[in-house]
Amino acid sequence: MxxxxxxxxxxxxxxxxxxxxxxxxxxxxxxxxxxxxxxxxxxxxxxxxxxxxxxxxxxxxxxxxxxxxxxxxxxxxxxxxxxxxxxxxxxxxxxxxxxxxxxxxxxxxxxxxxxxxxxxxxxxxxxxxxxxxxxxxxxxxxxxxxxxxxxxxxxxxxxxxxxxxxxxxxxxxxxxxxxxxxxxxxxxxxxxxxxxxxxxxxxxxxWQIQPARKRPKRLKIVKSSSARDRFKAAAAKSDGGGGQTLTDVTPEQGAEAIFKLLREEGVLR
Amino acid sequence: MLDILLPILIFSALLLTVIGAVRRFRLWRQGRSAPVDWVGGLLKMPRRYLVDLHHIVDRDKYISKTHVATAGGFVLAALLAIIVHGFGLHSRILGWALLAATACMFTGALFVAKRRVDPPSRLSKGPWMRLPKSLLAFAASFFIVTLPVAGILPADFGGWILAAILAVGVAWGVSEMFLGMTWGGPVKHAFAGALHLAWHRRPERFTTPHNASAARSSGLKALDLENPKSTLGVEKPADFTWNQLLGFDACVQCGRCEAMCPAFAAGQPLNPKKLIQDMVIGMRGGTDANYYGSPYPGKPVGEHGGSPNGPIVPREGRALVDAETLWSCTTCRACVEECPMMIEHVDAIVDMRRFLTLEHGNTPNKGAEVLDNLIATDNPGGFDPDSRLHWAADLNLPLMADKGEADVLLWLGDGVFDMRNQRTLRSLIKVLRAAEVDFAVLGNEERDSGDVARRLGDEATFQTLARRNIRAMSQYRFSRIVTCDPHSFHVLKNEYGELGTADMPSDYEVYHHSTFINELVKGGSLTFKAWKGGSVTYHDPCYLGRYNGEYEAPRDVLRALGIEVKEMARSGYRSRCCGGGGGAPITDIPGKQRIPDMRMGDVRETGADTVAVGCPQCTAMLEGVVEPRADIKDIAELVADALVIDASAGKGASNREASQTQRNVEEVTP
The missing domain is CATH 3.40.50.620 (HUPs)
Incomplete structure (x- = not known):
């Protein structure tokens, strides 16, 4: 650096x-x-x-x-x-x-x-x-x-x-x-x-405020005979999957992309 | 000619000595005020020195006898010399007495010289190597000078030359022995030491019998946190109380502390002797260049220095002492136990740690995290305080909250969160149930005893935890507390007392489980199978042994089990620390080797298959040593394993009842 x-x-x-x-x-x-x-x-x-x-x-x-x-x-x-x-x-x-x-x-x-x-x-x-x-x-x-x-x-x-x-x-x-x-x-x-x-x-x-409850996490069951695969699956961080990285875009284009995503996810209607 | 010269020499030396004494006294008085019994202390001093201290001095027989001859001879010789040669009272009887005194001193000095031929590394060199010569010079010169007085030689024997030689000898002897006493020579220890014994910070240490718990006076003194103006610990040498400074000045640099210090042996940067000398340097101002003993391991001499009102440990850079020196201490009290001058090393170290934690906020390594956990969750591990009894879900432990009163309050300690110690606790409960002891636990109302917080210097957290524990206990009636953790034991027994109030007194009768089990065994409430295991040695926990004088009960219990204890070379009051006290595993200052490894080496030397312990810290530290090594078993585990529970008799019935109530829901296989 x-x-x-x-x-x-x-x-x-x-x-x-x-x-x-x-x-x-x-x-x-x-x-x-x-x-x-x-x-x-x-x-x-x-x-x-x-x-x-x-x-x-x-x-x-x-x-x-x-x-x-x-x-x-x-x-x-x-x-x-x-x-x-x-x-x-x-x-x-x-x-x-x-x-x-x-x-x-x-x-x-x-x-x-x-x-x-x-x-x-x-x-x-x-x-x-x-x-x-x-x-x-x-x-x-x-x-x-x-x-x-x-x-x-x-x-x-x-x-x-x-x-x-x-x-x-x-x-x-x-x-x-x-x-x-x-x-x-x-x-x-x-x-x-x-x-x-x-x-x-x-x-x-x-608003009604109550303590948050920890939601149970769904376990990913990996059916693999190899211990290495099972370990990898257990240790791997879950990828968000999907998504895209925008570089060198104007603020408008960025906002447009965020807006589109929010609409897709149903946050904005 | 000598008749004129000697009085001049003696009285000018005495005058300078008195001036030096006043200066020295003013050096000590730079410290904070502390109430002392001025006259009473002085009157008690001879007894304290000759009787109360003797058993410590006498651990080194050679130097003990040598000291009797040298110091006894000197005191007598000095007094007589002042009368005979100072005031010119040339009585033949006094002359003979003076001859005897100097001869006695000379003999002693020869043995001092012999020890100095090839001195052990714990002894300081430098001016201390000169001391036997000065002693011999003093004794020899006064002996020869006195011969005419006793009528053995004619008054003008030897003429000019001998007179000149003798004058030089007397001058040398008198300057070392009189002036050196108050101007900082090796003989300073006699002057400062005597006054230190008179105005000691813990006069109760001089009560007889010396092995009584009260005579140990091992509890730390509380800081006044209510007063916002009070200093939090010790920042600069002048922050010590004046009699602490006096105590440091009394150090004779014999290095017995150094020889016993586990941190020094492990190569951690601590040497109790050097630490005390550094405090003397700080009190006077200057650098440690003129220190001639072993340095802090890994820290060359001559780089540190300070002044009475300068910081001991600065925020940045170097001053009198480095912080890691203070954090290396396991507070095992081996140095205090050994010190023939009754210097309180551990008090001083904790005083300085208090400043580092409470003012600088600079507890090293995991210290800050542990203290935060203690504040937020009442235990050092940061576990949920409501899960204190999870380990005992199947034991149906009687809760104080339900019972309200019990004969025994069983203090579980933070070991409840540690799977290894849970085994010990289970064993202890099995034993208590077998003996039909009426006991109860505080459960989630119990908190950390505050031991670790206090040793890490966080007096505020200690007092908060202690007060809350006292409040919790004040709701219930019990006749005594039993615990398997010597640290909780010590704190509850010796350090809570100061924090009680009129409506919430906190003077408890506290038993370590080994003492309590020993009583049960003696009362005949326990029967044992014959011992079939291998050979066993016993490791004395510092906080049970040196802090509280309990060496016999654990051994009695082992004997009752049919075990013959193979003692380690260092056991009893000389037991070597496991390295787990004083927050040392938390601050974790690196050294050349680990303290528990050295202790396990001691165990190995006995060839024992099992080492019996009585402390969760010791268990954890010793079990951390790599195999192959002896098994580690708590006394409670050994007792529980050997128990014979007679099912037909009433014994154990409550136990079975308890386990049956657990089983009122059973799993049914479909």
Whole structure:
């Protein structure tokens, strides 16, 4: 890789990280969310960048403990934009981002609590008119308002992108693991609680929310006498089958292809 | 001429010694304050030194006897020399006494010199090689100088030349023995050591009998987490309490700790002696270039240095000690057990680890993951806490939640998630049922005892887990806790006490299963078949033996089974660690060989077919050694295998009943 910058030269870069309340998959205890913590890790590893953490949500003791998990990574302060339960956090985050004007916004791909639809970064990008990148694996360098980043693709592939800042980037499990959260800094860190008007999410209030159930997976029975074949079948990752890779197409052509697929799959009618 | 010179020499040396003592005292007082019994401690000091300490010093008979002669002779000689030559009280009786004292010291010094001819590697060299010569010079010069006083030689014997030689000898001896004591020479150990014994951080260690559990005082001290201003562990030498610093300064560099340290033997970068010396260097400021003992394996001397208010382990780069040195320790307490100065190495290491974990967030390797699991799932493996009793689905274990009270609370420990340890637990339950013990388990209300979290320095997680366990236990009535995990045993017994409150006291009567089974055997509630297996050796778990002084019960049980234990060379209080304590398997600092392999080597030397253990950690570590090797069996397994369950009698009835209730639904083949 032509990595001429040994550390991402990001001095003076203003990075905002949006963090949420996580939930442990087994015990459902609140914690720092894994992907958001990775986003914080990525921001902290950008040398010379100023990192601001933001959380929009309720301020109660359970949440505070989870938020202090991020402070324990060595962050001095976190802004808590206080919201009512079940509020739509997009407007308040949009306003906050517009006001603080960061060059780069990092966040996890999807939250571990609430809707967890993963749509928030896109809604923010739409509202702010900024580009959005998913699966950010590394920030290589930032020069003259343009960041060179690596995007993680399935099966360990990486794609180098140049993106004009300001931009929003989401990280998933392919980003480097978050550092340990330490008790001392977590206890000392400041919570800057700012009450904000909440906009209720009308559709959310009508939804009925229940814990997800793991669906049983259909076993593929491979009838083969050779152990090698059976092993291969068991170990192979299922291919999506079908699909096509489009390269060097205009955004219109790309959108056209996606639109066509959605229609075929019956998502759009 | 000597009559004028000697008082000048002696009193100027004494003056400088006092100045040095004040400076030294101020070095120690850089540490945090700690309450001590100033006068009482000083009064108790002679007894502590002469009686309480003697059994440790006496483990090395040669140096113990040598020390009696040398140090005893010196103390007497010094006092008499001040009277006779300092104050010029030329009494013939005092002269003879001084002659006897110096002769005694001279004899001792000869043996010190002999040990230094080809010193074992554990001893420090450098100024320590000079010490026997200085001792001889002191003793010889004062002997000859005193001859005229005793009336053996005429006062002007030898004339100018001898007087000059003697003056040089006295000056040399006095500077080493008086000045060196407070200005940092080898004899410093006498001064700092005596005061360390007087103002020791754990005065209860000097209670008699020394093998009593209280006299071991092995529980770590809790950090005050309620106060947001309190420092979390030790970042810089000045963060130790002042009497800890005094303790470090008392080190005589005998290297007994080094000889016993399993991490040092495995080639991991830890040497307890060097660690204590590094703390002395940090307290004074400077580098370790003037350290003349064995280095940390793989780390050359002269590259590290620090200052009282500089970090011990920096976030980046090098300072006084590298983090991996601290993480190599298995907290097996072999160094503390051996130390003739009662220095508390493990306390110091955990203090420094606390800072690394709680402030830096820098627990190496799997440390962070294990701590996260402990926080989120109450067990280090990250297993579902509601699946704690899955292993016992067929055992119909009585739950505290159902019974409310029982004679014995059976503490299962995190071994419930480990398939190997589940076999031990099954055996233990078979034994308890055979003896008709009224017991119950906490089930899903039990959490990790917090041992690993605490040794990894995460005091916050330890205290959370401990408080929740205490709350769970406070709901029920039981007279004692029995556990087959010495780590839980130690923590419940010695470390929970500090965390109890008035309405939730946490002083429990805790039994290791070997002790409990031994009581059952003595009470006649168990009958055994004759032992038919091969030869057996016994491995003492550190947390049962050195931490809690239980060496005999497991051996009694084995004896009751008809087993004659083939002891390993290192057993009892000198048992070598399996490598599984203190979170060492989690932080996994590389060395040249593995500690369990070395321990299995010890087992091999006895030729035993089976090694009996009493700890899930030891079981896991020793079973991890590649075959061919001895079988590893927990005491509970050996007992359960040998049980004779009399079906006609009431014994075992509850067991069968239990298994019958399990079978009220049977599979019917179509």
């Amino acid at each position: 032509p990595l001429n910058a040994e550390s991402p030269g990001a001095s003076g870069l203003n990075v905002a990280v949006l963090v949420s309340i996580g939930r442990h998959p087994l015990t459902a205890r609140t914690r720092r969310a894994d992907q958001d913590a990775r986003a914080v890790e990525m921001a902290l590893s950008l040398k010379g960048a100023s990192v601001n953490l933001m959380h929009a949500g309720q301020h109660d003791s359970d949440n505070e403990e989870a938020i202090r998990g991020y402070l324990g990574m060595g962050v001095e302060e976190i802004r808590l934009l206080e919201q009512m339960p079940q509020a739509d956090v997009v407007p308040v985050l949009t306003d906050a981002l517009r006001a603080s004007a960061p060059q780069l916004v990092l966040t996890g791909t999807r939250a571990e609590t609430g809707e967890g639809s993963g749509i928030l970064p896109y809604l923010l990008a739409e509202a702010l008119g900024w580009p959005v990148i998913n699966g950010l694996a590394a920030v290589e360098k930032v020069e003259k308002g343009v960041a060179t980043v690596l995007q993680a693709l399935p099966r360990g592939k990486r794609r180098r992108l140049r993106v004009r800042l300001p931009a929003i980037a989401t990280v998933d499990a392919s980003a480097p693991a978050a550092r340990q959260s330490a008790f001392g800094p977590a206890r000392r860190g400041e919570l800057d609680v700012q009450p904000h008007a909440s906009e209720a999410d009308p559709s959310l209030s009508q």
